[in-house]
Amino acid sequence: MFDSTVKIGNNVTIKEGVRVGKNVVIEDDVYLDYDCIIRDNVHIKKGSFIGARSILGEYLMDFYKDKENKVHPLVIGENSLIRTENVIYGDTVIGDNFQSGHKVTIRENNKIGNNVRIGTLSDIQHHCYIGNYISIHSNVFIGEESKINDYVWIFPHVVLTNDPAPPSNELLGVTIDSFAVIAAKSVLLPGVHIHEDALVGAGAIVTKDVPSETVVVGNPAKEISSVRKIKNKITGEYTYPWRNTFKRGMPWQDSDYETWIRNMDINTLNIYK
Known part of the structure; x- marks a missing residue:
């Protein structure tokens, strides 16, 4: 049925119309739904659904x-x-517990960590780094050379740009540090650095670096507050840093962030960096 170089594990479901190339590894308990195309040199680890x-x-x-697949x-x-x-290119590594919506595109030379979610119709361009426990919502565009560190939230219709003088040959990727939040329809201009725990408000056009724990809004985005002054409109409680008030799907969901971090040994912590 498939080329002799294909390795298929136990309890693999392969539905009608699936095509599999050469040097493919499909581990145990993988499910390939109708009409998937698995090209050469793909490794699908156990328990995955395509x-x-x-x-x-x-x-x-x-x-x-030359129409030859390298x-x-x-x-x-x-x-x-x-x-x-979904369309996912070669020369990319995606970690465990990945989830995507429908019609997501992920280009080549990307490194994506564990527990990452990418929403419907999002486009991840090439040569990006995406860390662990990151939520990228629907219709997000991540330009090449972007670097997104752990525990970042990116909400719908956000654009990360990279060309400082379009069209040019020099690219400046955006950097987003851990625990930052990028709200819907904001645009981050080439080379900006969003520091840890910063909050970019909805619709903001970010033209310069955003310091840690800073809220910026507007066009061009300007600082209006510390995140520590923001209260939840429903509960009236202080909201940020969000890791102290939100834990669904996070590694500290069974306790709280401070307890979790105290109980982590250095080797385990390195997994999340």
Whole structure:
């Protein structure tokens, strides 16, 4: 049925119309839904679900010169949930417990950590770094050379740009530090650095670096407050740093952030960096 170089584990479900290339590894308990295309050199780790009509290991530009697929491995981590019609290119590594919405595009040369969620119709361009426990909502554009550290929230229709003088040959990626929040429809201009625990308000156009624990809003975005002054409109409680008030889906969900961090040994902490 498939090339002799394909390795398929136990309890793998392969639905009608699935096509599998060469040097593919499909580990135990993987589910490939209807009409998926798994190109050469793809490794799907155990327990993952690949939605209908998705393409994994999509061709890079060098394919189109001679129509020969070069070696560009793709790794999909354990227990990933990739919904219908995703396109994920080669030369990318995705960690465990990944989740995507529908029609997500992830280009080549990306490194994506564990417990990352990327929403429907989002586009991750090439040469990006995305850390652990990151939520990227629907219709987000992440330009190449972006760096997003752990525990960042990016809400719908956000754009991370990278060309300081379009069109030019120099790219300046955006950097977002851990625990920052980027609210809906904001635009981050090339090279800006959003520091830890900062909050970019909805619709902001960010033209310069945002210091730690700072709220910025407007066009151009300007500082209006410390995040520590913001209260939840429903409960009246102080909201930020959000890790002290929110824990659903986080590694500290069974206790609280301070207890979790005290109980972590240094080797375990390195997993989340």
